[in-house]
Amino acid sequence: LVAGALTEIAGSSDVVDRGFVTYSNTAKQQMLGVPADILRDHGAVSRQTAEAMARGALRAAAADIVVAITGIAGPGGGGPGKPVGLVHFAAASRSGALTHAEMRYGDIGRGVVRKKSVLQALAMLKAMAEAE
């Protein structure tokens, strides 16, 4: 969805290299190199996984900045300490910057959680681009 938003603009393929849509844990491991022990110890929806995804995206892609999202859009899927609406974000740059955000949007509807998450991810990308 973030790639979709970025490429709404004509000519965007000149600056957008690629995106990884890693729904399954296997995809997170294979595409982004997220270590199995991070997924096991902290879960897919965690700061540790979001940061490992961002680092992995930076390794795999020809990009200067990346952003990663992992969350529970709902309505199902919540658990102890991880309610529906919990979303972790991580942005990283090739020069070594790393930012993290944890949002608790609540059970406000799957579509709203996704939309707010895209806007948050774009804001983090923008902030990182401006800081470079």
Add this chain to the structure above:
Amino acid sequence: LVAGALTEIAGSSDVVDRGFVTYSNTAKQQMLGVPADILRDHGAVSRQTAEAMARGALRAAAADIVVAITGIAGPGGGGPGKPVGLVHFAAASRSGALTHAEMRYGDIGRGVVRKKSVLQALAMLKAMAEAE
């Protein structure tokens, strides 16, 4: 965008494994194994590239069916024989089925080309799932 549409439904992460957003040719080669000579001989927007993308997605993902899109959403980016609005689609299944579609939507606006392309891709996935 197709992954975004598929995952609008709650619980979709149980059936959606992953997606590849391969804007650059490098991404098409690295993520999907599209051969460089196909990109050189036929171009990124071609039946051959779409089919190579679908085959590569099937190799890389733990999925039974896949769909690939490559096109020119515009308003720029058109060329001789490849007008704005040209989009190639390929769907493939692990059991060996392969379908292709070429659409010429015309210069109807980037957003409309993208929306029509998502619907076409979903229709091809559905047809392939029903044929399995």
